[in-house]
Amino acid sequence: MKPSDKFETLAIRTQTERSQFGEHSTPLYLTSSFVFDDAEDMRASFAEEKEKNLYSRFSNPNTTEFVDKITQMEGAESGYAFATGMAAVFSTFGALLNAGDHIVSARSVFGSTHSLFTKYFPKWNITTSYFDIKKVDQIEALIQPNTKILYAESPTNPAVDILDLELLGQIAKKHNLLLVIDNCFATPYLQNPIKFGADLVIHSATKLIDGQGRVLGGVVVGKAELVKEIYLFSRNTGPSMSPFNAWVLSKSLETLAVRVDRHCENALKVAIFLETQSNVTFVKYPFLKSHPQYEVAKKQMKLGGNVIAFEVKGGIDKGREFLNKLKLCSLSANLGDTRTIATHPASTTHSKLSEAERLEVGITDGLVRISVGLENVEDIIEDVRQGLN
Ligand SMILES: Cc1ncc(COP(=O)(O)O)c(C=O)c1O
Secondary structure, eight states: OOOOSSHHHHHHHOOOOOOTTOOSSOOOOOOSBOOOSSHHHHHHHHTTSSOOOOBTTTOOHHHHHHHHHHHHHHTOSEEEEESSHHHHHHHHHHHHOOTTOEEEEESOOOHHHHHIIIIIGGGGTOEEEEEOTTOGGGHHHHOOTTEEEEEEESSOTTTOOOOOHHHHHHHHHHTTOEEEEEOTTTHHHHOOGGGGTOSEEEEETTTTTTOSSOOOOEEEEEOHHHHHHHHHHHHHHOOBOOHHHHHHHHHHHHTHHHHHHHHHHHHHHHHHHHHTOTTEEEEEOTTSTTSTTHHHHHHHOSSOOSEEEEEETTHHHHHHHHHHHOSSSEEOSOOSSSSOEEEOGGGTTTTTSOHHHHHHTTOOTTEEEEEOOSSOHHHHHHHHHHHHO
């Protein structure tokens, strides 16, 4: 039963049925399979005439609880949970596309998603055309008769650009495409792409949903008939989330709203501080008035998120120097952790791209990405200040 429409309440009160032990908090159901009353019960369950757990690759009470929460938070009909965010991304395309299909995607997508488009999908004759996020008026010209999916992330990683989800929804509807949005940076608390016309929403639960840098996870929610295809594909190919991770992540969702509120409050303060620094050329944070897509961000996001991109004057060397001087902030590949994390994309995640290719996705040589954590914000600002000087 739906406990409430209010985000915080459903995050806490959506729970699997209580067992005979009367536990208050949902226990961990570490079981590979489930038992049946008799042969007829087993037949009917396998024939999907009954909604029962059969095997934890298909479903499990912990994964169901986690998925139910995300489904309600995103205003979706149905969902399925995966071992990682990338398993969710790959399985979505794997389930819905056929050889010969075409994808139109924003150029700024997560690195491994870009590898799927450029290295692996062409093996199955699935091709991708990229649009520049600053030239959304060119999207329609890329659509071909075999285009099936329009794909984007917003805010983007690592340049923190914003795409107008309402506009993407209108284009997808006009051309009868499926709109698939990776909503990882925003979380279901800050942004609900389905409201703007998305058919499917993907999350890497590894980021703010876990929020404490412990487990990996992914989830897809959206239209029931599409999720059914993704579920059938996944139940046979095996990328499902473990019950343990689902248990951890479902508990994490109970505190998502309060955590993300504080992440955003801290991030805005750090972004405002960065704007006052003479050796910072620009700061990109969705809820700063100076952000090029500030109005769009305000329209579709509740708060600005926890990731800031900014440029240190002096190129690659100065960007690296800034990272080396940090004492509190961690140098790590993750984001959305309680601990503030800084990265320098030009010398790490995007070092294999040419400078021109990096610039196409907004990565200048001195660009630093900060995932602002939950430490006292004065300490975060002090660390950034001493790193810059
Ligand atoms: C936007 C985005 N999508 C997907 C992923 C992949 O998630 P995972 O690492 O859980 O596979 C990431 C990871 O950083 C991401 O930032």
